[in-house]
Amino acid sequence: MINFGELTVRDRVSVLVVGAGLAGLAGAAFLAGRGVDVLLVERRSGTSPFPRAVGQNQRTMELLGFAGIAEDVPALAPGQGGGFRVRVAGSLPGPTFHEEVTDADTSDVGVLSPAAPGTAGQDVLEPILRRHAETLGAELLFDTELVSFEQDEHGVTAQVRGRDGRTHRVRADYLVAADGHRSGVRDALGVERHGPGGLGHNVSIIFDADLGALSSPDRPTLHVIHGEQVKGVFITIDHAAGRHLLSVAYEPSTGQSPADFTTERCAELIRLVTEMPELRPEIQAVQPWEMAGAVADRFRVGRVLLAGDAAKVTPPSGGFGGNTAVGDAYDLAWKLAAVLDGTAGPALLDTYDAERRPIAERVVAEALRLVAARTPGADAPEPGAEQVSDQQRAAELTLGFRYCSSSVLTDDDPADTGTEDPYRPSGRPGFRAPHVWLHRDGEKLSSVDLFGRGFVLLAGPDGGRWRSAADEIAARLGLILHGHQIGADLADPDDAFLSRYGIGPAGASLIRPDGVVAWRATDMPDDPARTLHAVLTAILAR
Known part of the structure; x- marks a missing residue:
């Protein structure tokens, strides 16, 4: 046992998670919910006070729903509209260089998914995930850092330093590195990254002020500021409290550093952006951060797996980073749980890299495209050229993605790794299982509501033999x-x-347990039980 002051934890666990960002906390909650013995260590004293990744797409809300967490996450109500605007401008009052409006009307939310989009910032979602993880039995240690680790054929041995300053040994079957963009675990593994890398240095400022008509609750707006004196982004976090976030760029090559952003300097930047020279904002928090775009060359090295920003880091445009982190965590959780309880072979974990790394490549590329498009000098689209809206692109990335790995048995071209229009789902293996409204015992439910815990076999009206086969093979x-x-x-x-x-x-x-089609049969085989047994043993690497 390890004793850190009033906390006592096991020195032998199934999974050690490093980092308490979205990937780490979601991973701890998902793993604990599947009965896995999990310990999380985080060098910070608590969760992030900064909203950073704001909003949860419908896929993320489905995954959180599988784990019983979504009901605690604030979400758009059916019919709630008003749209979300991205405005590229010189300042809050103007001039406007470019504007994009995303239709946020959720009256047809049931077309794609039973889950409504979430509206939580990272400062809201992380405490929710933490609470669920702890309630489900995960051990979470803050003020605790990973000092070193080494792995062998049977597990990982880590040295962690607790709040008492002493170093302790923890033995785990697997280690999940969710320790952020500058991951020490990734560096220790020698895993390189590819992509443009650093794109700029920034400081985020949270402040309270009454900005009047400059901050309207009727139309949520992300202002991308390209002024002569200030470049950055502005968004209102809480209209009721008058709380806002301004993130501005600085340039280390010219001698600038986070130390330059004193309370008075931050207040002056806010006055410049708002064009309110008499404004006296109350500065609540200041935090430096680096915008970057990069993907790790490998997501798995032996018994260590990378997740969240440790696996890929993406610019904030499009809101893909936090959502992808939760997706990483869910994919890892169901696969680790299956390997640890013996229902799958260790090779199932190889599919984590095969499935999640292509997703990372796509979302980083899309975020970089959005960054380029949201500058005053961005090229206008060619007249008459077929245009795909940002909203459609996001839908295809988040709901129309395809996994290609040994955990998916395809009935078409296995090289087809592209996306599909989720409004016209195909049901092909590797794609997210389509949402269809059904009835059970007189109550309406979605096909998606059936997924999440284990495997699910959905048979047609003449497929009664499939149900008995499922019971036999289970x-x-x-x-x-x-x-x-x-x-x-x-x-x-x-x-x-x-x-x-x-x-x-x-x-x-x-x-599969993640709501992805693993395999399908268009008709009834001679021996459905034998077929199903062969399919599942292949998918689970048994």
Whole structure:
């Protein structure tokens, strides 16, 4: 046992998580929710007071919903509109160089997912994740840093330094490195990164002030400021409290540093951006940060796995960073849990890199595109050229992605690693399982509501034999596998299931614990139990 003051934790755990950002906290909560013995260490004293990654897309809210966390995350209500605006300007009052408006009307939220988009900033979501992780049994130690680690064939041995200043040994089966953009674990592993790297140095300033009409609650707006004296971004965090965030750039090559941002300097920058020379803002917090775009060359080295910003770092444009971090954590959690409880072979963890690294490449590329587009001199689109909106691009990246790995058995070209329009889902293996409204015992539910804990087999109306096969194979392999049948325990009032999942009346679709189609059969084979057994042993690397 390790004793850090009043805290006593085990010195032998299944998973050691390093870092309490979104990836680390979500990973601890997801792992603990699956019964995994997990310890998280974080060198800071608490969670972040800065909103940073604001907003959760529908995919993230689905994953949080699988873990019973989404209900605590503030979200847009059905029919709530007003739109979100990105305004490129010289200052808050003007002039405006360019403007983008994203339709935030959620009246048709049920078209893509049963989950509504979340609205939490990182300062709100991290405490929610922390609370759930601790409630589920995870050990979280703040004021505790990883000093060193080494791995062997059977596990990882780490040295951690607690708040008492002493160093202690922790032995874990696996280590999840969620220690941020400048990951010490990644550096110790010798993992290189590719991409443009550093894109600029910034300081974020949280302040309270009454800005009147410059900050309207009717239209949430991200102001990208390109003024003669100030360059950065501004957003209102809490209209009711008059709390705002201004993030401004500085240039180390000219001798500038975070130390230059004194309280008076910060107040002067706020006055310049607002063009309110008499304003007396109350500075609440100041934090330096670096904008960067880079992806690690490997997400797994033996028993150490990289997640969140340690695996990839992306500019804040598009809000992909925090959402991708939660996605990393969920993918790792269900796979680690399956390996640790023996329902999957260790090779299942190889699919983490195969599946999540291409996602990282895509979101970093899209964020870089948005950064370039949000400058005063950005090239205008060619007249008559086919345009894809930022909203459609985001939908395809977050809901229309495809995984290609040994944990997906494709029935088409395995080299097809692109995205698809989530408004027209194909149900092909590797893609997110389509959302279809169904009825069970007279109550409306989404197909997505069936996913999250284990594997799910969804059969067509003539696929009754699939359900008995699912029960047989679940018992034989010792795993969670729930079988459902349209027309038996589930009703399909819109007759949408078969077309959206791409199967026939006697076919079936196998869904992984992360809501991704693992395999499908368009019709009934001669021996469905034998087929299902072969499919699952391949997917789980058994």
